[in-house]
Amino acid sequence: MKEIHDILGKLGIAASNNGVSTGQTSWQGGGALLESFSPVDGLKIAALTGSVKTDYDRAVETATLAFKKWRSIPAPKRGEIVRQMGAKLRERKHELGTLVSYEMGKSLQEGLGEVQEMIDICDFATGLSRQLYGLTMHSERPQHRMYEQWHPLGVTGIISAFNFPVAVWSWNAMIAWVCGNVCVWKPSEKTPLTAIACQHIIQQVLKDNEVPEGVSCIVSGGREVGEWLANDPRIGLVSATGSIPMGRSVGEAVARRLGKSLLELGGNNAIIVTPTADLKVAVPGIVFGAVGTAGQRCTSTRRLIVHESIFEEVKARLKKAYGQLKIGNPLVEGIHVGPLIDRPAVTQYENAVAEIRKSGGRFVVEPAVLTGEEYASGCYVAPCIAEVENHFAIVQHETFAPILYMIPYSEPDEAIALQNDVPQGLSSAIFTNDLRDAERFLSHAGSDCGIANVNIGTSGAEIGGAFGGEKETGGGRESGSDAWKAYMRRQTNTINYGTALPLAQGIKFEI
């Protein structure tokens, strides 16, 4: 791709890059070389060095010192700095969105959309910086005042995944910063360059505002960096996005030291289609959810639970829609499906396909690994659909690929039971025009997921809501609503402005 060299230049990406940064200062880490290859064409984009423990410690020490200064800056002033970061991201939206698309493989439209989410969260966080509200309570004691306030936690560790290589960092970092925390980011080793580009974009803002060195750190590297963060008592909160096994080991390590973690892990998201569903709305929602980002969103639609009376019709419409999908270079306009992140991801797709067949699943739209000049990176696969049973082990498991499972149902309660009968609990949706079906789905006896939608699909959540899910998805909430509370510690304060010392619960203590 010719244009990419221009774009890399504008984002400050060279052939070899510094993999560790404390904000204004960055350096070559002493760790292994991380080479970034584009799944779009298989070409090497650039390289950077990962960090060793001493690089990590230097970053965390700098962050810890920076926290003392940063927390003293009034929250609305921190919000103003985040606003300026949003302005820089607006200026660089095209370049960063293109790099996201090229390094990760999602469509350019989705790459730009991801940067838009970053801009939106900057706006949200700026407003939030004036709204970090606590409650006031009426004390049971005379001449006493009781209230609560929210204080920053300290150093926030952010572990992000390849599929949203920049937006998920910003959901965490922008909120953490207005709350008064400093951040140490371990980006995915599959998309290290987008992270360096983000740091370059905000660097001028950090300098212009004389932000203390260490407020925004990057520590590049593999799994061990995540383990350092998880086990480090200096890290007040570890926010991790990724697979369930990754989240389980981070969660266990953080819990062992009684730290705080915010886990945003895998989903196994279903859409229920009832007999009254408007299929003109449902079908594009299903297809976008299943094949968008090549099925590599944690909110991707994996299961389709369709009423038996319309099963054949939905199947026929989906076959037609899948037949029109354009698979190819995601930077080219009009392409619906780009590559998977790398060849190991293609192997996982192939293994899942084999297991579906072995379990007795039947393909409605056939899977394929695509070959030919256009697909030379070896990372392109065909989105497929299989009729399965919900209890198959492979269906219970999240495969990060565009594989959609179809499951029939006959009774409304059965649909909800099938929807909930997986270990994960991130996103869910129902397409219906029946008020009762919709309300049952949203009720306490309905979907058990963190996100439940009516007449829109499972993916494409807005930043304004709290984002996250239940069960093996990890229970954390990021982004909008009051998710900010996870980044702060609550303090309850009681003040006696009288001249006596009345005790609570009517206790008398005479001396």
Ligand code: UN1
């Ligand atoms: C993720 O896949 O980790 O709902 C995040 C969506 C996006 C976020 C997905 N806004 O599809």
